[in-house]
Amino acid sequence: MRHLKLVQRRFRNGFREGRHIRKELTLKVVLRMHKKIMFPTSPLIAGDLRLTEIDVRDHSGVSAEEVPAKMTEFVDWFNSHETHN
Structure with missing residues (x-):
């Protein structure tokens, strides 16, 4: 539980x-x-x-090879919306 609270705090600070x-x-x-x-x-x-494959429970993330392109896609999507200004 202590770990979860630390991650949550870090997550909020990141945002x-x-x-x-x-x-x-x-x-x-x-x-x-x-x-x-x-x-x-x-x-x-x-x-x-990420350089390796990842599975969390029954969810598989995109392949490690796709991560750079997907992150670029996310950043482009984010910047195309006015909500962050």
Whole structure:
């Protein structure tokens, strides 16, 4: 339970940082937020794009090869909407 609270706090802090984006979101900003959230529990992967396959329960994430393109797609989608300004 302590771990969950730490992750939740890091997650909120990461998004708090995201609220200060005045122009465009970048992959660098996303990875910096990922590092802040994940470093306490997963320092070896924190702040980097995933290089391996991942399954969580019965969900399989996109292949590691697709991650850079999917992240670029997400950043482009985010920046195309006015809601972050």
